[in-house]
Amino acid sequence: MTLPLLSQLEHSDARSLRSDLVAGLTTAIMLIPQAMAYAMLAGLDPIIGLYASTLPIALYALLGTSRQLAVGPVAMVSLLVASGIGAIGAEDPAQVAALAALLALMVGGIQWGIGAARLGFLVKFLSHPVIAGFTSAAALIIGFSQLKHLLGLDLARSHHVHTLLLQALSQLDQVNLLTLAISGTSIALLLGLKRFAPRFPRFLLVVVGGTVLVWALGLEASGVAIVGAVPGGLPALRVPELDWATVLALAPIAITIALVSFMESISVASNFARANRYDIDADQELKALGLANVASGVFQGYPVTGGFSRTAVNGQAGAQSGVAGLVTSAVVVVTLLVLTPLFHYLPKAVLAAIIMTAVFGLVDVKEARHLARVSRSDLALMGLTFIATLTLGIEPGIGVGVAASLLWFVWRTSTPHVAVLGRLANTTIYRNVARHPDAEITPGVLALRIDAPLYFANTAFLKGIIDRHLAGQDVHHLVLDAKAIGSVDAQALDWLAQLLESLERQGVTLWLAGVRGPVRDALLASGLAAAIGVEHFVERVHQAFDLIPAGEVRSFSDRLRP
């Protein structure tokens, strides 16, 4: 296999490489403060965010199939890391860092394994409404988790928005006003510049401005929390200890992070691939992300993935290939070697402001509005996931969402849409009489269309419907339009056999129109096709009516007439 980066560079020239260089630099300027902020969000030392932005980014640049995707620490994954490590109850910074690295190694292993096993399709069970609900709730949790840094309060860690709010309210008199001024100004600058001067390096501005301000005025003495001593130099190779009990305890969160981070990454990558007319390979993406996370795990980092906002910046700045990622990674390396002493006076409130403004946009009101218009049930699923994530927590929340969306689908197909068909005047077309009130119903003949695969969960429902339609009516022929029946299982075959028997007892002949190949195979194998009689299988509904003896139909209608 050739390195994906090499095939990306096939048609590159000096111009595209210069474009990559600019994009890589621009992204790095955004990445460095974000990486530190997100590490803080994950409950880690800010430096760990930078460690996770060295080799992992370079590896993805070499192995990934997206030309624009900007990999590194992201808000959602950082929150999941905080939640997972918090659940274990680790407090000591060195131990927390070791757990975060182990988590990255596990996430990488899982992602690589899913990619190598070509199981990338697994993510399809995370539907858009579930992701939107989960992301919106996570954004709120992330936002409120930064209250302590924004206000300079000493709040206990919690993933419950109301707990954080209540704590903050009860300590309102202890707010550090200087800290509040710094975070307020930072938020205003970040939002204002994003709106009115989107290409201005706003992250650089607030980081440099905040740091210089604190250093020049000695604000740390007045209670403004600062990042403090940041060790210089590159991360060291330190393979996390694989303690079996810890691995087991981290397994659920590692699986969640592996899937959520891949999901985020693949959606961003797909969007940019579509816009730039190239293809991405989901399984190769998983392997590339997996190896990036493994690298993060063994070089003192924590889980990374491709993020929304930085990829957008990378793309807008002109990234044409993974070379942009290599440049970003190199800038972070230089920063680690030379610039870390400068971060000493960086106020934590600035980092919190960066997180806060980044997650504002993740509360997906637009998707909720869209769903309200096209599908109330999907809106309900989004709402359920949102509420479950806020109240039950991050991992149970997404679990509830996935389970509910699968059950909802099963539920829907277990009470399928069934239409009574009537003939449109002067045609051979049979349509739902509920939608076409003028469609003619032939007396003595009941024509039904079932719009779902037949399987164990809907046979009882269908029996009820058919019984209701037959009850008290003088019906001698039942025509089932089977075009929308994509499959039958064994229980549905048993049910059809019972239906046939009960119809025979009632003197009703069964006709089947447009039976699909797979269904026909099952009917043949079970002997049901012979019991129904091959002469009762027709291609189209009207053909059944053509075959029903005319005298028979007429006699019913005569009887029905006064």
Next chain:
Amino acid sequence: MTLPLLSQLEHSDARSLRSDLVAGLTTAIMLIPQAMAYAMLAGLDPIIGLYASTLPIALYALLGTSRQLAVGPVAMVSLLVASGIGAIGAEDPAQVAALAALLALMVGGIQWGIGAARLGFLVKFLSHPVIAGFTSAAALIIGFSQLKHLLGLDLARSHHVHTLLLQALSQLDQVNLLTLAISGTSIALLLGLKRFAPRFPRFLLVVVGGTVLVWALGLEASGVAIVGAVPGGLPALRVPELDWATVLALAPIAITIALVSFMESISVASNFARANRYDIDADQELKALGLANVASGVFQGYPVTGGFSRTAVNGQAGAQSGVAGLVTSAVVVVTLLVLTPLFHYLPKAVLAAIIMTAVFGLVDVKEARHLARVSRSDLALMGLTFIATLTLGIEPGIGVGVAASLLWFVWRTSTPHVAVLGRLANTTIYRNVARHPDAEITPGVLALRIDAPLYFANTAFLKGIIDRHLAGQDVHHLVLDAKAIGSVDAQALDWLAQLLESLERQGVTLWLAGVRGPVRDALLASGLAAAIGVEHFVERVHQAFDLIPAGEVRSFSDRLRP
């Protein structure tokens, strides 16, 4: 609401009441030893089986909608009770009895609640293959659990067949030969009489024979285990203590029993209702069974339900209404008042033989053979449930079965059947070219039929298929036969919008044939119908071909010709 029994008696006469009397008596003769045996299987004193056969049976007779269903202790539920109480680790007989009664109360409450909420349909998620696999495994577990009584060994309680077998083998030298002779003879008589003289009261014979033999020869002194002192009199009203922690601990098994016992009951009741041409009401059945279980719970009983074998006997003996059940219940009351001293010398080996022969028939080889013929995937589900129940245990086993059958359904619809359509010569019928190799494909036009609802889990798969079919072909029209698409969700709508956009970029026009009402509504609400263009919606596939400009189609075919 009138009492269901009263409406059953509307057309009754002296003859039908006499028939009920005979059936009730016959069933009681079978029930009394079975109830004692099943209570033993549940790890309870045999008398508790009789207690559970008094008021609960009478209540069901008054409230149930089945005219033949014989309610009382059954093997499967008894095994579940043993498993649930065993998991709590209770040992003291009084405590075990209290837990069993509490379980009956909880099961009753759950069943009544499901019935009152009209949620009886919930049982449809237990598919036949899952029930068959579960029942077969449970039958083996039940059968082997009786080894200790059949051989007179002191085996430790276990729900693992291999553990029980290994234990028995290691103690083979300690087998009590007298016990073995009694159980061997009982099994031979029960099976032989069932085969050759099915109407002979075989249960009465082995119970009376075994008791007389032990009493006359003083066999209990030689190590033949007997039932021992059985307290006389009716059960007392004793409401179980509702300790919250215990209720929570029993909740999963109570839910399992509530569903499994209703499932068993409703299948039997439905079979007899179908054969005797009357209707049963699932929700009323749940309420009746629920109240029977509540009564069992407050009168020192344990969970009951309608069973396969006794209902068959009741029906064959001529039961016409719930009066048969009232008679059965009265016979049990008389037995409790007068006959309990006679059970003192009843050998446990006889009760074990009754259980053993009852469950032989539950290993459902016939269903496995049937499934092998009609549906391999359903056979696999049955096998999976069977193995999971044997290895993981009773409750996880059925859980694995239900989850696997739902996931399998989702999985199948997430990789739906897609057919390329071609025109059958000299017709307007378009069929799957894989099944009709002679069907003509029009060059430049790709006609596809998707046989599943469109939803979040299958859009990625369908995108792959459509991309593959379009790749490298000179296609200018895509005709989607949408007749088998029963529904679309929000994600599928997004996907269709993207598909439309990508088709437009490739210069491909999209046509939709036979779009269903609910799908059409969703397309209209989302604005997609307008984007596709109403003129591209047709009723039948051939109409799309009729509308495609003839010159356009010809020019493609010309280009394809050498």
